[in-house]
Amino acid sequence: MSDTFKKIRTRIWLILNIAVVLWVLLGVLCMQVPPYDFWPAGFIAFSLPGALVLNFLFLLYWALRRxxxxxxxxxVMVLGWTYYERLLPLGLVKELPPQDAKTLHVMSLNTHMFTAYHGKERLTAGVSSEMVDWVASHPADVYCLQEFYSNPNSKEYDFNIISRIGARYGKEHFFSAASSSSKHGDLGVAIFSKFPIVDKGVIHFSEKPSGNRAIWADLDMDGDTVRVYATHLQSMSIKAEDIENTYTAIGSDEESFKKEGRNVARRLRNGFVKRGYQVELLLEHFKTCPYPFVISGDYNDIPFSYTYNELAKELTNAFVEAGSGLGATYNGPLPFLRIDNQFYSDGLQAYEFETHYEMALSDHFPISAKYMLEPKEEE
Incomplete structure (x- = not known):
């Protein structure tokens, strides 16, 4: 009887393990599917981290059972190792560049308007000042800032942030404003650089004015040109209160839970679809770039998404290459989300990556990476 029970138990666990393997395969497949063609694929791919974790737990289970x-x-782990690296890089030590190598240090942050406003309400200036000072004093060569806010006409407080970050520290800047008001200031995406900006441009994702856009700047690094993109893809549009309301409704109000759940799912679906179009615009623009480049910003998508996967096919992710740990960048009610990234092209090599958890004033944590410009091959 005991042997029969063990056989039945083993068979059940094996069936469950096979189901998880199929889940992994389905998730990987769904990352290849444009969400605008089949939006449920976005949700299935979104669940892939759960399948990868369960597969690892099955590995431990069978190992303990010998x-x-x-x-x-x-x-599954061996064949799908690249996906495990997206989830949790090993953080292997990278070789430091030689002393004569040209290096580029890029920091990226969604500033959340430097917390100047919450809706139409002005927040305390002290928090904004502390965040601006942190950014301005960061040692990176280049800052890529999303939801960047500046208001040189503000009489209440020094919100001339372009001056405070750029001119005061000798950095050139390129700011593409999605909205502009003499009273409320300007909001958009900005690049600040200690290297001269020799060319620049904007990639509009929509014909309507939108903060979701990408900008680029070509930098003169002592005779070598490197392009830096700062991008802000379609937001999830899920507020903290949406998540909190969903949590609160669990087990207490079934109708409210369904309503809040549908609301969150609808916003996720819309985000998957729009980012699918946006990433393809980026990829088209990359084809015209004659220089090595870094694209940094707020992607509003996890590493198991069509957006991330399309970029990873063509480029290298700096966190996977030179980072370690979970690398979560979202400072909100949903834990463990890494939605801010830096990717880079051939001609560059990442050797250091950091997520700055010490700066927790925005709803995103800043990220920074250091790159070595690889020597050009002699013709």
Missing amino acids: SWFLFLPLA
Whole structure:
């Protein structure tokens, strides 16, 4: 009887393991599907981290049981190692560049308007001042700032942030404003650089004015040109109160839970679809770039998405290459989300990556990476 029970138990766990393997395969497949063609693929891909974690737990289970079935989850881990690296890079030590190498240090942050406003309400100037000072004093060569806000006409407080970050510290800047008002200031995406900006441009994702856009600047690094993109893809448009309302409704109000759940799902779906179009505009623009480049910003998508996957096919992710840990960048009610990234092209090599958890004043944590400009091959 005991042996029969063990066989039944083993068979059940094996069936569950096979189901998880199929889940992993389906998730990987769905990352290849444009959400505007089949939006449910976005949700299935979004669930892939859960399948990867469960597969690892099955590996531990079969190993403890000393069962040959461990080769099933082990094969998934080996064949799908690149996806595990997206989830949790090993952080292997990277070789430092030689002393004579040209290097580029890029910092990116969604500033959340430097917390100047919440809706139409003005918040305390002290928080904004502390965030501006943190950004302005960061040692990076280039800042890529999303939801960047500046108001040189403000009489209440020094919100001339372009001057406070750029002119005061000798950095050139390129600011593309999505909205502009003499009373309320300007809001958009900005690049600040200690290197001269020799060319620049904007990639509009929509014919209507929108803060979701990408800008680029070509930098003269002592005779070598490198392009830096700062991008802000379609926001999830999910507020903290949406998540809190969903949590509160669990187990207490079934109708409210369904309503809040549908609301969150609808916003996620719309975001998947719009970012699918936006990433393809970016990829088209990359084809025209004659220089090595870094694209940094707020992607509003996790590493298991069509958006991220399309970029990863063509470019290298700086966090995967030179970072370690979970690298969560969203400072909000949903934990463990890494939605801010830096990707880079051939001609550059990342050797250091950092998520700045010490600066928690925005709803995103800043990220920074250091790159070495690889020597050009002699013709």
